Amino acid sequence: MTPPPPLGRPRSKDTITFDPALGDGELATVRDALARGRWTEARQLLTDTGDDWDRRGHRLVVLAEGRSSAAWAREWQLAEPDSADAAALLACATVLLAVRGRERPDAARAQCLLAARMAPADPSPWLAVLILASRTGSDDERVRAFDQVRARHRDHHHAHHLMAACLAEHQEGDRDDPLHEVYDFAAWAAEQAPADSPLAVLPVIAHTERYRVLARAGLESRDAERSGHWTTRRARQVMKAAFDWWLEWDVDDETAATHPRRKIDLNYLAHAKLCEGRTAEAAALLTRIGPHATRAPWEYPDRDPARAFLAARRAALGSA
Structure with a gap:
């Protein structure tokens, strides 16, 4: 994995760097x-x-x-x-x-x-x-x-992420296709993978990559929390399934250090929770992740969940 x-080594508490x-x-x-x-x-x-x-x-x-x-x-x-x-x-x-x-x-x-x-x-x-x-x-x-x-x-992690990113680039028309091939690819890979594989969350990555393509093309809002892409029934079901899968992880601290679920891309799940308005769950995930999101091809362009959470928290403290 x-x-x-x-x-990481952040230059300041509000600056996110990537290693x-x-x-x-x-x-x-x-x-x-x-x-x-x-x-x-x-x-x-x-x-x-x-x-x-x-x-x-x-x-x-x-x-x-x-x-x-x-x-x-x-x-x-x-x-x-x-x-x-x-x-x-x-x-x-x-x-x-x-x-x-x-x-x-x-x-x-x-x-x-x-x-x-x-x-x-x-x-x-x-x-x-x-x-x-x-x-x-x-x-x-x-x-x-x-x-x-x-x-x-x-179950090569990097290769599957690269393929999801490539397939997501295929765009016809002026809207997202709920039957887009990247969704089928991700669902197939997740079904083929072992039960404890990080590929179980590849369908979330597929939705994330599609949003990246749609937002870049001006077909979705670049503000992911306002984007209709994340509020479709299928996207919400996929996010919920992946998040529930992660929450079912119940192992002791010694096993947790090497357990495959420790190594999945929690940033996508945290982002899903932010998009759904479930900031408490997002905060819990981001606490586990630390202050740094994952680097490309797993990096989430233009919408870093940790940065978004920090901004939301500052806003909440400012209005209190």
Whole structure:
């Protein structure tokens, strides 16, 4: 699973910052070391990660985001040409360069396929292909990359979120379609996932991504609390089901630290409660989350639930 949302280092109580490490302290330390050219620490981190595919994918992507990550990955690969970890890191770094327009997409994809051949069971190179296809590829390329990821790790969190975001972009007409394919995809993935999987809340992410697309197109209010999208019967039912699923979690404190429900995207559920006017429940969730929302693709653009809650609380205190 991806790590819990970050504790972060806010500059002030009203300023929300995002750390791509998402609270993974080891990753943050190794990322800083890699930026200084110390790739041996990245090698050890990825070795220790093993076949925890969700965590491995997240760590590779974060390590690859550095401005000099591709250069250091190449140096690592020169020193250890048979290292699948070095190849995977270089693949992710090259993809991110291509996404930024600093590398050719075909070169990035070739690097991903090389990494995939070196570690056939690892979904991470295919996750990199999916990231590339989500920005530069066709629908068919995205589906093929997603299928390759899912063939290796059926419940890959990041890959499902990326596909939901891509499918949500499909828009015909001047309103939302309650039978939109992203809703079907999310419902299918949630039904296929184990009972304790974070993918149980993917239908909430689907509604969130659709709202993002509709608001950007001017088809919904950019103020989510006033948007009709969130007051439709289906959206409210989906939010309630996901929130109730999370509330049913009843484990001891020791288990809670590693339980999958600790690692779901609570920001979406908190936002759902804010949209429904249930601020007490939203406050309870936001207390668990801490002051930081989750980073893209799980970040909620233009409407951060923690910021909204802080603003509402300040307003309530001011009128008291």
